[in-house]
Amino acid sequence: MANHQHAAPAPVGGKLLNAATFVCGVFAAILLAILAVRFFLGLGAVTNLNDGYPWGIWIVVDVVIGSAFACGGFSVAMLVYIFNRGEYHPLVRPALLASLFGYTLAGAGVIFDLGRWWNVWNMFWPGSANPHSVMFEVAVCITAYIFVMWLEFAPVVLEKFGMTARKQKLNKVMFAIIALGTVLPMMHQSSLGTLLVVLGTQIHPLWRTPIEPLLYLLTAITMGYAVVLFESCVASTAYRRKIEMNMLTPLSKVMLGFLVAYLAVRIGDVVVRGALPRAFALSLEAVVFWFEMACFVAPLFLIGKENDRRNPARLFVAGILLMLGGAMLRINGFLIGYETGDGFHYFPSLSEILVTLGMFSLEVLAYIVITRRFPVLPREAATH
Amino acid sequence: MNTRRDFLKGVLAGGAVVTAAAVAEPAIARETKKRPAEGLGLLYDATLCVGCKACVAACKVANNNPPEFSTEDHLWDTPLDTSGYTFNIIKMYRNGTMDAKDQETNGYSFMKISCMHCADPSCVSACPVSAMTKDPVTGVVGYNPDKCIGCRYCVAACPFGIPKYQYDSPTGRIGKCELCRHRYKDGHYSACAEVCPTGATLYGKTSDLLIEAKRRLAMKPGELNRFPRGKIGGPDQSWETPAGKYLQHVYGEKEYGGTQVLKLSGVSFEKVGLPDLPEDSAAALSETIQHTLYGNLIMPFAVLGAMTYVAKRNVKLDDAPTDKEEG
Ligand code: SF4
Ligand code: SF4
Ligand code: SF4
Numbered sequence: 001m002a003n004h005q006h007a008a009p010a011p012v013g014g015k016l017l018n019a020a021t022f023v024c025g026v027f028a029a030i031l032l033a034i035l036a037v038r039f040f041l042g043l044g045a046v047t048n049l050n051d052g053y054p055w056g057i058w059i060v061v062d063v064v065i066g067s068a069f070a071c072g073g074f075s076v077a078m079l080v081y082i083f084n085r086g087e088y089h090p091l092v093r094p095a096l097l098a099s100l101f102g103y104t105l106a107g108a109g110v111i112f113d114l115g116r117w118w119n120v121w122n123m124f125w126p127g128s129a130n131p132h133s134v135m136f137e138v139a140v141c142i143t144a145y146i147f148v149m150w151l152e153f154a155p156v157v158l159e160k161f162g163m164t165a166r167k168q169k170l171n172k173v174m175f176a177i178i179a180l181g182t183v184l185p186m187m188h189q190s191s192l193g194t195l196l197v198v199l200g201t202q203i204h205p206l207w208r209t210p211i212e213p214l215l216y217l218l219t220a221i222t223m224g225y226a227v228v229l230f231e232s233c234v235a236s237t238a239y240r241r242k243i244e245m246n247m248l249t250p251l252s253k254v255m256l257g258f259l260v261a262y263l264a265v266r267i268g269d270v271v272v273r274g275a276l277p278r279a280f281a282l283s284l285e286a287v288v289f290w291f292e293m294a295c296f297v298a299p300l301f302l303i304g305k306e307n308d309r310r311n312p313a314r315l316f317v318a319g320i321l322l323m324l325g326g327a328m329l330r331i332n333g334f335l336i337g338y339e340t341g342d343g344f345h346y347f348p349s350l351s352e353i354l355v356t357l358g359m360f361s362l363e364v365l366a367y368i369v370i371t372r373r374f375p376v377l378p379r380e381a382a383t384h
Numbered sequence: 385m386n387t388r389r390d391f392l393k394g395v396l397a398g399g400a401v402v403t404a405a406a407v408a409e410p411a412i413a414r415e416t417k418k419r420p421a422e423g424l425g426l427l428y429d430a431t432l433c434v435g436c437k438a439c440v441a442a443c444k445v446a447n448n449n450p451p452e453f454s455t456e457d458h459l460w461d462t463p464l465d466t467s468g469y470t471f472n473i474i475k476m477y478r479n480g481t482m483d484a485k486d487q488e489t490n491g492y493s494f495m496k497i498s499c500m501h502c503a504d505p506s507c508v509s510a511c512p513v514s515a516m517t518k519d520p521v522t523g524v525v526g527y528n529p530d531k532c533i534g535c536r537y538c539v540a541a542c543p544f545g546i547p548k549y550q551y552d553s554p555t556g557r558i559g560k561c562e563l564c565r566h567r568y569k570d571g572h573y574s575a576c577a578e579v580c581p582t583g584a585t586l587y588g589k590t591s592d593l594l595i596e597a598k599r600r601l602a603m604k605p606g607e608l609n610r611f612p613r614g615k616i617g618g619p620d621q622s623w624e625t626p627a628g629k630y631l632q633h634v635y636g637e638k639e640y641g642g643t644q645v646l647k648l649s650g651v652s653f654e655k656v657g658l659p660d661l662p663e664d665s666a667a668a669l670s671e672t673i674q675h676t677l678y679g680n681l682i683m684p685f686a687v688l689g690a691m692t693y694v695a696k697r698n699v700k701l702d703d704a705p706t707d708k709e710e711g
Contacts, residue, residue: 044551051467051548054536082691084698115534115549115556122513122531129513132671135537136512137678175699179691183684187677194673198506198541200640200666201659210669213677340545341657343465 009093009156010379012239012372020238021368024361031358034351035112043115046351052344053335055113060334061356062109064192065327067142068220070102072231073149074185075224079254081178088247090378093156094235095228097376100149101363107146109359110139134194141188148181160374189220196333204285204337205275207329211265215329218262223326225255229319233312235377244378249309252318256303259322263296288332295325414675416641416668417504423523424563425501425590425644426577427597430651431486431628432611433494433584435474439576443472443498446564446575465497468550468559472498472576477656486628486650493649495656496585498576499546499561500636500643501525502665507538507547509667515558516547523590523644524563532558543640543659543666573615580613583623588616590644597634597646603627640665 038046049056072095079085080092111117122128123139130136151170158167193216196203209215229248236243270276279289299318303309335346348356371377444451444461449469451461463470475497480490487493505525507516515532518525527547538547538558550556564574572578577587586593596616603609606626613621628650635653636643639661647658654660677683 040554042550042552042554042556044553047551049551051465051539051545054539054549081695081698084694086698113535115536116529116532117534119513119531119533122515122533125513128515128531130511131678132509132674133512133537134670134674135510135535137674139512175695176692178699179688179695182691182695183688186687187684190677191674194670195537197673198510198666198670200506200541200543200669201661202540202543210673213673338540340540 008379009090009375009377011160011375012377014372016369016372021365024365024368027354027358027361028365030354031362034355034358037351038112043113046349046355048346048349048352050344050346052340053338053346055334056346057348057352057356058109058113060331061327062359063106063113064330064334066102066106066109066359067192068189068216068223068326068330069227069323070099070106071185071189071220071224072227073097073099073152073224074182075221076228076251077152077178078182078221079251081175082182088251090244091228091232091247091251093153093376094231094371095224096149096153097156097370098227098231098363098367100146100153101366103142103146103149105359105363107142112355134191134198138188138191138195141184141191145181145184145188148177148184151177152181156374156376185220186217190214190217192216192220192330193333199338202338202340203333204339205273205278206270206285206289207333207337208275209269209273211269212333215262215266215269218258218265219326219329222255222258222262222322225251225258226319226322226326229255229315230323233316233319235371239371239377241377243312245310245312248312248315249306252303252309252315253306255322256300259296259299266296285332285337288328288336292325292328292332295321295328414668414671416663416665419503419590419642419644420519420521420523421591422521423501423503423590423644424588425523425593425646426498426563426574427586427588427593427646428496428648429584429586429597429600429611429628430493430495430647430649430656431630432582432625433474433496434582435476435494436581437474438579438581439496439585440470440472440474442575442579443561444470446567447471449559466546466548466559468548468552468556471559471561472496475657477651488651488655491651493651493656495647495649495658496576497544497546497657498645499525499563500544500645501563502640503642503644504640504665504667506541506543506640506665506667509671510537510541512537519565522563522565524565525560526562526565527558527560529557534558541666543661573618577614582625583611583613583621586612586616587614590646592616593646594634594637597637597648600627600648601630601632601634603630605629638663641668 034046043049047056076088076091076095080088114120123136154170155167158170190213193212196207196212197210229252232244232248279286298321303314303318308314441461452463452467452470454462454464463473466473475495477493477495479488479492482492483490485492501524505518508518508525512535513531513533515528516525516538534549534556536549539549547558547560549558564572567573573587577585593616605628608624609627610622610624613623630648630650631652633653635647635658636645641663649656
């Protein structure tokens with residue numbers, strides 16, 4: 001019953017307009033302007049997409065990586081409710097909030113990228129839906145998960161507006177919502193990896209494996225914890241609060257457990273499939289492979305010892321490295337290790353990068369507004 | 385203690401998931417699909433092709449596609465690759481002094497690039513909304529723009545780089561060869577085969593085309609032989625010419641479980657842009673994984689059941705309104 005000792009969540013308070021929110025607002029405005037051009041003139045007008053690289057950073061970064069970054073809510077909820085580690089309870093709300101925005105925006109981001117978005121209802125139309133398609137599974141699962149997360153977060157909103165009766169009613173079925181909220185991300189985070197399987201021989205052997213779903217699931221969970229470390233550090237600095245080291249230290253140990261499992265599977269798979277020699281070839285693919293692996297291995301040295309896990313700076317850097325490693329796994333599989341034939345090149349255009357930045361800014365903006373006005377972060381004696 | 389026990393329970397639930405996946409696999413493995421018996425297709429013979437590109441022009445007309453320019457003066461249709469507006473193209477292979485046709489070193493050759501109408505198409509497996517479909521009788525892989533959401537998963541998935549998207553339009557479609565299925569009702573067949581002067585592109589049932597391809601591979605290079613033109617089984621338009629020097633490989637007979645468009649060449653297929661593919665299709669592997677994990681939703685529900693059970697016991701902690709007690 002550990003969480004009875006925890007401080008209850010409370011709004012942080014403070015002004016909403018400051019330098020950070022202003023900058024985020026500007027980026028969000030640029031995003032809208034670029035999207036207007038995209039919807040009136042077509043994808044080609046603002047992106048560098050081509051038929052060799054039909055997917056760019058809007059899919060790979062905003063959706064595939066963005067949703068993995070947004071796995072904090074799922075990773076922590078799994079720890080607290082499935083593995084019954086109540087001591088991490090205060091981390092649930094902030095993590096869930098970040099996930100909520102990460103996923104909601106990833107869902108919106110898909111629409112920008114769809115060439116024929118007005119037909120999207122076909123995805124949910126029995127006569128059209130193709131259950132054999134990995135994309136179908138991903139789309140349906142992510143949509144469902146976004147709804148489930150809003151339900152998981154609803155008590156915060158109800159609390160704010162004093163609707164206690166409703167909140168208690170919702171809490172009665174919360175266990176079912178939470179269970180769904182762990183199964184759905186397991187399904188689509190693994191399927192995001194399965195997306196690559198049908199691309200077959202076009203994927204470089206270092207990233208071409210039938211266990212793609214397991215790799216993506218394990219890294220999504222690891223990245224989820226890494227994001228929580230990252231966010232906790234940033235939030236404490238920005239709001240001048242105490243870092244919750246009593247939770248982050250043991251949490252990082254759980255994260256390392258998943259990391260070790262991932263590395264064992266990943267390395268074993270590369271060796272068993274005989275792809276290892278390709279890692280020693282003189283190629284861009286080999287270089288980015290080692291970079292990716294380095295990001296995953298370095299945290300073992302950085303925070304492998306219990307004492308090092310009590311050092312917030314080390315936790316912060318380890319968190320960033322794991323986020324980067326997971327991001328590289330996805331960029332390498334979807335873009336760098338993807339070869340459709342000669343003559344095709346892709347590097348994101350300025351507009352594409354600005355849209356991705358705009359999406360990220362919207363997330364930060366929403367996080368600031370909500371944590372300042374709604375009970376998300378644990379109450380603290382002296383804030384700002 | 386309680387905590388530790390529940391933690392173990394969680395781990396066990398996770399283990400059960402993995403075990404279920406491992407056990408379920410053999411039961412739902414999805415085999416690579418075969419061509420339908422009456423499947424239609426093309427036979428392209430690079431040794432007969434003279435590179436006149438009549439087939440490229442005819443394809444444009446048949447599909448109502450605009451010209452695309454790669455020269456400064458914009459005089460005539462000069463696409464460099466297939467695109468959202470060019471479904472068929474003849475590519476040229478050149479090496480060294482280009483002395484002789486169908487010769488890999490110091491030679492040149494041609495290759496027709498258009499949809500292969502795969503027996504087990506990656507594009508159909510990929511498409512989330514059934515906008516790409518394979519006709520169960522003719523095997524033609526068709527596209528329906530009224531369903532397509534423009535996700536371009538088919539573009540990424542096709543091993544031949546065939547479906548292309550129209551990036552220059554706010555309402556862009558996917559463009560790809562549909563074997564002129566819209567012309568059959570008027571008694572026409574694939575426009576490229578109709579106009580080909582040498583029979584390098586030949587239309588017919590793939591089973592017949594495969595027999596024809598094997599007949600050619602058995603010919604003695606340089607010996608006079610008869611070659612059909614237009615359509616196999618149509619009016620006799622055959623002509624006589626010396627047989628080419630073939631590689632002993634019918635491309636498309638076995639690749640990814642077979643394709644309905646077959647190719648013959650004197651220059652190695654990889655050099656003319658056709659990938660080296662295994663006999664098992666990527667679609668079969670992808671769908672096997674999908675069916676193993678999600679077949680009849682058995683696994684998701686099993687996991688959900690386990691999670692609900694565990695969560696129900698643990699979430700109770702939450703009901704104690706901590707905020708009230710302490711606030
Ligand atoms: S029409 Fe026939 S000969 Fe002319 S380029 Fe096409 S395939 Fe070759
Ligand atoms: S060649 Fe490509 S587009 Fe044509 S059927 Fe095969 S996978 Fe689909
Ligand atoms: S772009 Fe259209 S046809 Fe291609 S996979 Fe997506 S929905 Fe299907």
